[in-house]
Amino acid sequence: MQNALIVLASYVFYGWWDWRFLFLIFFSTVVDYSVGRRLGDTAAPDARKILLFFSLFINLGLLGFFKYYNFFVESFTEAFTIFGYPFDPYTLSIVLPVGISFYTFQTLSYSIDVYQKRLEPSNNFLAFSAFVSFFPQLVAGPIERATHLLPQFLRRRTFSYPLAVDGMRQILWGFFKKVVIADNCGELANEIFNNYEAHDGSTLLLGALFFTFQIYGDFSGYSDIAIGTARLLGFDLMQNFAFPYFSRDIAEFWRRWHISLTTWFRDYVYIPLGGSRAGKWVTIRNVFIIFLVSGFWHGANWTFIVWGALNALYFLPLLLAKKNRQHQGEIAEGRVLPSFKELTQIAVTFGLTVVAWIFFRSPTVGDAIQYLGGMLNFTLLSFPSAIDIGQAAYTITLIVLMLVIEWFGRFGLHALERLGLEWHWVFRWSFYAFILMCILIFIPTHETPFIYFQF
Structure with missing residues (x-):
């Protein structure tokens, strides 16, 4: 009953902005819940990879369409125009769903953690729905990990003064x-x-x-x-x-600013790419990837990408001098x-x-x-x-x-x-x-x- 109330409140809260976009949250919930259940029942490595890829494709595909479709179309148009090949692309009047970057990353953390066997798949659809749609942090974070927040929906809560x-x-x-x-x-x-x-x-x-x-x-x-x-x-x-x-220093700044996003990129992008363990040039590449992706996550504008690149330039000397943890x-x-x-x-x-x-x-x-x-x-x-x-x-x-x-x-x-x-x-x-x-x-x-x- 507690979880049912949370889901109802969360859907009313989000639907008050635009009820039509509730289907996106529900669709992401169904996809990742189903993927998690299948990952729990599947031991074959290739099948598990396909399931994880399916979750990544669906979630990042929705995020990419709603957030970046017009950005890429307009960028390609400008590039072709510069080289003397102007054309008239077809762009859409797309409304960006509030908080889509936040709840997409939250559901992805679940699929990735279940795939990597850091978390048992949930068998409680209501609790999982509450985890995805939890209204306090639904539209602007913090971006919670399933390993931390989901178990809290699986136990009874009591009031603590x-x-x-x-x-x-x-x-x-x-x-x-x-x-x-x-x-x-x-x-x-x-x-x-x-x-x-x-x-x-x-x-x-x-x-x-x-x-x-x-x-x-x-x-x-x-x-x-x-x-x-x-x-x-x-x-x-x-x-x-x-x-x-x-x-x-800048390294300390990024340990203190938007911690949920910074640690998400560290654990799910930077470390899988090799982190700082694979040599100097790979480390430089990984640093730029993590900051450019962070900038691009904020929006479909070159200003965010430049902002990310600038922070990478700030951070890199500290990392190469091994002073980023001082x-x-x-x-x-x-x-x-x-x-x-x-x-x-x-x-x-x-x-x-x-x-x-x-x-x-x-x-x-x-x-x-x-x-x-x-x-x-x-x-x-x-x-x-x-x-x-x-x-x-x-x-x-x-x-x-x-x-x-x-x-x-x-x-x-x-x-x-x-x-x-x-x-x-x-x-x-x-x-x-x-x-x-x-x-x-x-x-x-x-x-x-x-x-x-x-x-």
Whole structure:
């Protein structure tokens, strides 16, 4: 009955956007459940490979059609036009199903894990359906592994007051990051990016910074809301963000940013390709593959591919120098403030990340290059103009507030997991009330969709 309620709630939740796309979730569920059952009954290696290929073909085929059909058609058209062979292709007005990249990868993890015998195939269709469609993380993750989440649907859940309280704290912090940080940063970032030709370098720098915090507050905020909501229902979802803007190098950043996707690509793409065990050139190839595929996963645009390639260039020197694992522990552990060296490392890593986000946000690669050109000149030292300075000032103040809270809460799975628990109840509840008041006061007057819904 618990799983039936989850499936019903999840299908109503997803169907509220567009009921016609429910058949995609149901179809993926049936395909991978059936493949898993057949893999459990089949010992022949060739037959097992065919079953896995069938699952990959169906799931990636649907994802490719809905997400990348027009991209490839338009790219081929441009290529033929350049070489003097113009033609008029047929493109479709395809609506991208919300969250298709997330639930497709989640179902694929099941088929792959059953094929590799890391997981027993499920004999409970209702539990498997709940795993695929689980509404808190259905449309924007975290991308859960079947080995972690599916067994939780096979046991009875009971209400846990401590877990529910922690879930509420994480939901509160998620709303703060989404409504107070992301949405306010988004208004300014959109204004600057949409008219970047008219702004000087300092204003463009502000625009890049606002988008940097917009995408973090937006996506990590959603993850916090999803994880906290799941915890209310007795589920444990994996951590998806671990304070990535406190990273000391790019390798550490990618261990802390969108953890569910990064580890998915590591386990199901990078390691099967040989990882870093097959020689220098194979390692270089694998690094570029993993980052280019990650970029392409985000959308059918060359800007995402360039964003992925840029991050590969950032990451590669650390890997080749065998320094990609040098920052495993928490920064400034046992200290209130970071050292000067750590602060410098954070600043450099953050700066590289900001540059990469410009490509991610820009509509075309050409726009991103022009944006960087307009930013990196002598006007970078001028005072920002042509924007609402008052709005920019209080938005920066809110960003600083978020960073301070996350710095002191960085040892938890989310910022409020431990922060304030040892305070007197008056101060602790005043702190929660302050966060809630910020949400109510600074919420924008118009709706701002989550960025990752488009992926």
